[in-house]
Amino acid sequence: MTKPAAPPRRSDATKAAILDAARDRFAADGYERATIRAIARDANIDPSMVMRYYGNKEGLFVAASAIDLRLPELGALPGKHVGAVLVGHFLDRWEGDGVLTAMLRVGVTNEAGAERMRAVFAEQIGAVTAGVCPVPGEASRRAALVASQILGMALTRYVLRFGPAVEMSRDEVIAWLAPTVQRYLTAETP
Amino acid sequence: MTKPAAPPRRSDATKAAILDAARDRFAADGYERATIRAIARDANIDPSMVMRYYGNKEGLFVAASAIDLRLPELGALPGKHVGAVLVGHFLDRWEGDGVLTAMLRVGVTNEAGAERMRAVFAEQIGAVTAGVCPVPGEASRRAALVASQILGMALTRYVLRFGPAVEMSRDEVIAWLAPTVQRYLTAETP
DNA sequence: AATGTAGGCCAACGAGCGTTGACATGCCAG
DNA sequence: CTGGCATGTCAACGCTCGTTGGCCTACATT
Incomplete structure (x- = not known):
């Protein structure tokens, strides 16, 4: 089991909105100038919600930058x-x-x-x-x-x-x- | 005349110390996290001196990053x-x-x-x-x-x-x- | 219907920032 | 000797930031 039974929470949409806004802001402004307040404004929620769900700014960044390059299998092609x-x-x-x-x-x-x-x-x-x-x-x-x-x-x-x-x-x-x-x-x- | 008669001022050493410290800090921390206060501390002077000599933070950055890549003349070599x-x-x-x-x-x-x-x-x-x-x-x-x-x-x-x-x-x-x-x-x- | 809890907002905190202006000191010309 | 300018310090301003804790609301379970 990769997922230990995940009951869909009502806050999932909010969390996803925060992550989307965070990615945009981090991409546009870099770490220092991307403020939690601006990210929260983009996601239409209160800054304290970001803290509740991601702990602190660095936690938010870590969550927002879970990266998979999705490189293709190259063994199969010439x-x-x-x-x-x-x-x-x-x-x-x-x-x-x-x-x-x-x-x-x-x-x-x-x-x-x-x-x-x-x-x-x-x-x-x-x-x-x-x-x-x-x-x-x-x-x-x-x-x-x-x-x-x-x-x-x-x-x-x-x-x-x-x-x-x-x-x-x-x-x-x-x-x-x-x-x-x-x-x-x-x-x-x- | 490229230089319109420059009398050597006593503050030249201070200005140079500020520029040196600024370059180090900008290189190490980037623009946002390199604070004028930290640069001044490195140069052993008061933060207000930075403002006096370079106007504001962006002016300091411009002065600290006057760049000449010093590319050699390539026409002469094979x-x-x-x-x-x-x-x-x-x-x-x-x-x-x-x-x-x-x-x-x-x-x-x-x-x-x-x-x-x-x-x-x-x-x-x-x-x-x-x-x-x-x-x-x-x-x-x-x-x-x-x-x-x-x-x-x-x-x-x-x-x-x-x-x-x-x-x-x-x-x-x-x-x-x-x-x-x-x-x-x-x-x-x- | 009563109640516990998750989701959300609001106001405030302490800290650090860039920046400013008043004030002290030293140097040099007259 | 005296005035003025360059050099430098000090304390404070207004602002924004990350972060916190209390409070309100609505839903789900009993």
Whole structure:
């Protein structure tokens, strides 16, 4: 049993509204400037409700940033296209909602957020690289290289909003980044 | 005359101490959590002195992040090694002092900081790409691609401190990233 | 119908922030 | 010696924040 019998509570809707508002605010403002008062206002409830359900601001952040990158199984597809698939997946994931932007914004200014990012990327990208990396002991290093390029594009495109990075189409981004990621994943150590 | 006769003031040392402390704090904490009071304490003066010399917090940040990437003239060296030279230069620049880390931290959470980063990278990297990019109208896009990889590595290595990214040596980082940057700069459009 | 409890609001707290203006001290020109 | 300006300190302001505890309401169980 993964769920130990969950009776649907009347407050579930409220909790979800708080989480939605929190994700938006954290993504837009980062940890410090995203205030509990503003989040509560967005969710149309009192700030004290946030405390009741999530304990404190950090608890709210932890709950709001439970992240699953939802990386696809790459073992099944031709190894040559792993880079393109991975880049495309991340673009979709990043544009889907504000969770990843929030994680990036908070990870930069908050140590707990940074720790969260380290864990998410090490585990989830690491799992992928372990399957395709030609050098067994180097999977985590390859994962870091892939993360550097993907997070760098996310940073310039979705956070800093460099004009040229924003104006590139999805296909153009994939065309440029896929060979880079492919090389980081599958090339021999230089 | 670039300097209209500057008599050395006794307060120059204090101003410099404030700027040093500000850079450290902005780099370590980001814009919101770097307080004027803490900066003043580091510089061993009263917070009101910061206001006197820099007007307000944003003025202090602007003064503390007057950035010159000091990119070398790349025209003189063989085109094949432009990528490696550029990556190496940025690693030096990033490890030299906290200015770039501060700029990155602040740029992520503060719109004025983001604007500053856009300007710095567009002008200074753009100037380099304009000289080596094979497609005339694409220099700014190439600059954005280069920035995405370089900022991504800076993010994972110096801000988020991913284990594997931190443990790589300078030469290893260059060996992996140089071909990427080289391709972004000089390859034909894919 | 009575009652316990979960859901929600309101007012207030203590702390820290950026910022201000009045006041003390030292230096140099006249 | 004296005045004025640069340098620096001190105490306070108004504000916003995270957080707390008391109180009200409505539903579900008995």
